[in-house]
Amino acid sequence: QVQLAESGGGWAQAGGALRLSCAASGTIFRINVMGWYRQVPEKERELVATITYDGTTNYADTVKGRFTISRDGAKNTVDLQMNSLKPEDTAVYYCNVDGYKSGVNQGQPFNSWGTGTQVTVSS
Numbered sequence: 001q002v003q004l005a006e007s008g009g010g011w012a013q014a015g016g017a018l019r020l021s022c023a024a025s026g027t028i029f030r031i032n033v034m035g036w037y038r039q040v041p042e043k044e045r046e047l048v049a050t051i052t053y054d055g056t057t058n059y060a061d062t063v064k065g066r067f068t069i070s071r072d073g074a075k076n077t078v079d080l081q082m083n084s085l086k087p088e089d090t091a092v093y094y095c096n097v098d099g100y101k102s103g104v105n106q107g108q109p110f111n112s113w114g115t116g117t118q119v120t121v122s123s
């Protein structure tokens with residue numbers, strides 16, 4: 001089993017900053033991609049940012065230049081630094097991790113989601 005523990009989020013004023021963190025634990029052999037997605041009511045979950053095992057990053061156009069994703073490969077953690085926040089950034093943010101398992105399920109792929117953390121930005 002692979003578990004994700006998210007932290008951070010909360011409330012900020014427009015123009016402010018927040019930081020999200022996510023730690024993956026469990027039977028992990030290798031992580032390929034870690035990322036953050038967000039969802040607002042009645043809309044589909046959308047990509048915010050991802051980072052691969054070799055550090056390649058990908059950002060949604062709406063957050064480029066404002067958000068920065070980073071990871072610690074040794075600790076299996078991924079952070080999202082969110083600056084210059086806008087009210088439209090308000091959403092539930094979800095951590096996602098894609099990789100391969102270790103142990104008795106060595107090599108079996110997994111894709112896990114966190115439970116989500118609320119980010120609210122007021123104008």
